[in-house]
Amino acid sequence: MRHRVGxxxxxxxxxxxxxxxxxxxxxxxxHERIQTTxxxxxxxxxxxxxxxxLGKRGGLANMRLASRTVRSxxxxxxxxxxxxxxYAERAGGYTRIIRLGFRRGDAAEVALLELVDRPExxxxxxxxENAEGKKAAKK
Numbered sequence: 001m002r003h004r005v006g007x008x009x010x011x012x013x014x015x016x017x018x019x020x021x022x023x024x025x026x027x028x029x030x031h032e033r034i035q036t037t038x039x040x041x042x043x044x045x046x047x048x049x050x051x052x053x054l055g056k057r058g059g060l061a062n063m064r065l066a067s068r069t070v071r072s073x074x075x076x077x078x079x080x081x082x083x084x085x086x087y088a089e090r091a092g093g094y095t096r097i098i099r100l101g102f103r104r105g106d107a108a109e110v111a112l113l114e115l116v117d118r119p120e121x122x123x124x125x126x127x128x129e130n131a132e133g134k135k136a137a138k139k
Contacts, residue, residue, distance in 0.1 A: 021047055022069050024113075029083070030075050033114035041097050041113040048113075052087060052094045055079035059122070086117060087135050 005027055010017055024044040028034050029051065036044070051069050054062040063080060070076050098112040114121075 008043055010039060010043065022071065026072050027049060027077055027111055028068050028115070029070060029079055030072065032118050032120065033112060035100070035101075035110060035112050036118045038097070038099065038109045038111045043096065045095050046115060049092065049094050051079060052083055053092075055084045055086060058084065083115075090117075 010020075012020065012136040013026055020040075021044050024036065024040065025048045026032060028044065028048050051066045058080060063076065067076060067081060070079065083094075094115060096114055096116055098114070100110045100112055102108065103110050
């Protein structure tokens, strides 16, 4: 029985897996959405949520703990300034996984891992669509 056994190995060595997940979390916090496979998204999600929670708490010790995962200073300042204010009232659940279907090359299930309450999402929803259902072209 596999009760309470660690995380997915993702067919990688420990060093490679941890490095890949750190890079994914950094990219997620920088761009606020990334496209990846479902198992990778499920593994990166708790790391991202933990970093955002550390950002909400603030302080030097929490910044150092977050810098273990996020290696970019620009992204760290974004977490401890912008995301801290955005998620101040939210008690958790900062990310969502949206399944997109299967990749053409290897039939891997692909998902979109994104931060909730993104400002870009509000802009995309507010853009008017023309009669053909396509977004209006910007000139």
